[in-house]
Amino acid sequence: MFYFDSTYILIIIAFALSMFASFGVQATFSRYKSVKSSRGMTGADAARKILDDNGLSNVRVEHISGNLNDHYDPRDNVIRLSDATYSDSSVAAIGVAAHEAGHAVQHATGYAPIKIRNAIVPVVNISTTISMPLFIIGLIFNMFGLAFLGVILFSAALLFQLVTLPVEFNASNRALAILNTSGMLDEAELTGARKVLRAAGMTYVAAAAASALQLLRLLLILNRRRD
Numbered sequence: 001m002f003y004f005d006s007t008y009i010l011i012i013i014a015f016a017l018s019m020f021a022s023f024g025v026q027a028t029f030s031r032y033k034s035v036k037s038s039r040g041m042t043g044a045d046a047a048r049k050i051l052d053d054n055g056l057s058n059v060r061v062e063h064i065s066g067n068l069n070d071h072y073d074p075r076d077n078v079i080r081l082s083d084a085t086y087s088d089s090s091v092a093a094i095g096v097a098a099h100e101a102g103h104a105v106q107h108a109t110g111y112a113p114i115k116i117r118n119a120i121v122p123v124v125n126i127s128t129t130i131s132m133p134l135f136i137i138g139l140i141f142n143m144f145g146l147a148f149l150g151v152i153l154f155s156a157a158l159l160f161q162l163v164t165l166p167v168e169f170n171a172s173n174r175a176l177a178i179l180n181t182s183g184m185l186d187e188a189e190l191t192g193a194r195k196v197l198r199a200a201g202m203t204y205v206a207a208a209a210a211s212a213l214q215l216l217r218l219l220l221i222l223n224r225r226r227d
Helices: 008-033 043-053 091-109 112-140 144-182 187-226
Strands: 060-063 071-073 078-081
Touching: 008 091, 008 187, 043 060, 043 078, 043 091, 043 144, 071 091, 078 091, 091 112, 091 144, 091 187, 112 144, 112 187, 144 187
Parallel strands: 060 078
Antiparallel strands: 071 078
């Protein structure tokens, strides 16, 4: 007889949230990619100016292949901008580049949440790698203490997502404030950049919600097996 695990509903909801957020950022970026900056600055220009204005001339800005895989790497002290951002003069590209420069400013000024996030990355990587094997082994052999340990270790993923939220939203707020005060974007262009960064921020909210739903599912499965 076919058995339907009701907890799969949580996985479906998590997947739907992630897809909705991903579609939202792609659609919003595409919309404002067609809106060019009146000053003609590229994403690379914007990132470089923000870095220099904040005394971060030691941080490099590099081009990488890909689409929306832009990131700031504090280990190599470099902002890497994708094909869609580096040499593009759109409002969307400038917003994304400014966001990554915001991360560099966070790092330089010792912003507490980003220091916490960077510190827990090794622990989170190990915890999430071994959490599911421990959980599954614990269920198979009715070793519920081991399964619960797996759940606890998996919760590190949720902790990481929660710490990531203020880091990402603060970087966007810094970027928008700088773009406004520096005059790199006018008021209408700034509205477009804000929408792009808001859509990008929702992907992190969706990721945190997905981790919370997965954690809830593991707890429900464990509780059901113990009963």
